[in-house]
Amino acid sequence: MSKLQEMYRNAIDLNRYSNGISRRLIRAYNDVVLDAVDQLRGIDELASPVKAARLRAILAQVNDSLSTWSATSIDEITREFQGLAVLQSEFSAEQLQKALPAGAARTVRTVEISPSLAQAIVTSQPTAAGVVDLSDSFLQIASDPITFQLTVGQQVSLPNGEVLREAFQNLSSRQSELFSLSVRNGILEGQSIESIVRSVKGRLNREQRGSIDTIIAAGGQSTSIPNNQIRAIVRTSVNQVSVAADRIVAADNPDLTKKYRYTATLDTKTSAICRALDGEIFVHGKGPYPPQHYNCRSRYVNIPSGLEKEFKNIRDDYGEWLNDQNEATKKDVLGPGRLAMWDGLVKKYGANDAIKKYVKKDGSELTLEQLRSRYFSGQAS
Numbered sequence: 001m002s003k004l005q006e007m008y009r010n011a012i013d014l015n016r017y018s019n020g021i022s023r024r025l026i027r028a029y030n031d032v033v034l035d036a037v038d039q040l041r042g043i044d045e046l047a048s049p050v051k052a053a054r055l056r057a058i059l060a061q062v063n064d065s066l067s068t069w070s071a072t073s074i075d076e077i078t079r080e081f082q083g084l085a086v087l088q089s090e091f092s093a094e095q096l097q098k099a100l101p102a103g104a105a106r107t108v109r110t111v112e113i114s115p116s117l118a119q120a121i122v123t124s125q126p127t128a129a130g131v132v133d134l135s136d137s138f139l140q141i142a143s144d145p146i147t148f149q150l151t152v153g154q155q156v157s158l159p160n161g162e163v164l165r166e167a168f169q170n171l172s173s174r175q176s177e178l179f180s181l182s183v184r185n186g187i188l189e190g191q192s193i194e195s196i197v198r199s200v201k202g203r204l205n206r207e208q209r210g211s212i213d214t215i216i217a218a219g220g221q222s223t224s225i226p227n228n229q230i231r232a233i234v235r236t237s238v239n240q241v242s243v244a245a246d247r248i249v250a251a252d253n254p255d256l257t258k259k260y261r262y263t264a265t266l267d268t269k270t271s272a273i274c275r276a277l278d279g280e281i282f283v284h285g286k287g288p289y290p291p292q293h294y295n296c297r298s299r300y301v302n303i304p305s306g307l308e309k310e311f312k313n314i315r316d317d318y319g320e321w322l323n324d325q326n327e328a329t330k331k332d333v334l335g336p337g338r339l340a341m342w343d344g345l346v347k348k349y350g351a352n353d354a355i356k357k358y359v360k361k362d363g364s365e366l367t368l369e370q371l372r373s374r375y376f377s378g379q380a381s
Helices: 005-040 048-099 117-123 166-187 194-199 212-218 224-252 272-277 308-312 319-325 327-334 339-349 351-361 370-376
Strands: 257-263 279-281 299-304
Touching: 005 048, 005 194, 005 212, 005 224, 005 299, 005 327, 005 351, 005 370, 048 166, 048 224, 048 299, 166 224, 166 279, 212 224, 224 257, 224 299, 257 308, 257 319, 257 339, 272 339, 279 308, 299 308, 319 327, 319 339, 319 351, 339 351
Parallel strands: none
Antiparallel strands: 257 279, 257 299
């Protein structure tokens, strides 16, 4: 692979990584709802005063359980993103080394990710510009040290300015209120408890099989929308962290990369803003960086100094490149057991559109350890 192809593969793998995190958080969230509806089924046989008291207790428990889920989710994401930032900074440095001539490649500086980075990602108050503007202390770091640390001063915000902690806390509190409202309104309207249960949980069962899309489709009004929101928050944040890691490497190697190329071609529903930016080249610090919106899969690639024209003329034909590779390479990129799916998409849509459709449909998952093995141990997962 060369030029943009490694970046595309990395984007596909990061989508799988975000799937894994999302599924765990979604399952834990859904269990709160399923626990509550199981308890609701037992109140029909109670006398009115006892029934009312039991209902209040159930709704209070939902609120407490979702609050606990929010805190636990934030802790898990903090741990995951610390590891992701380290891995992606190493990946970005390696890609810059590969693109440079041998002599220049040896001068690429490595980056040390501060242990406080992940905590900053989920707790720092957002700035108006979010991750686009790095602090003055970050930009003025001397060029002498081999490594430097990204510290709490460089925070990562979601596209609408809402940091992760706020996002999960707000989601849990909103869903607690909506669950309570749905149940109370159903009772006031004379609906049976079973009807209310079907409304809030849909066909969702514990340990629901299938992809995240399948889990969402099986859910009801208290699970489907928040499940989608959880996935959007995680996907967007994974992209944000990976882009931040790329930028750290670029900032520590200002003589080796002065520009970057914006790439938005892995998304079937590319927004108007990302579609307009696709393939454009910008000077570091003077252009927009992905993600530009929730669920953004756009990425960028650091351009080695002196190769700006070459990168400008690269065609975004990753689908065609992949389709021309041998079976082993396809399995490595697409995952085992997915060649038939890929061939079907190519036949229906053509290779370049097929890769977009594939990424959208790909519900497979990778852990952080599996990501590392794919890039630094020579092992396909």
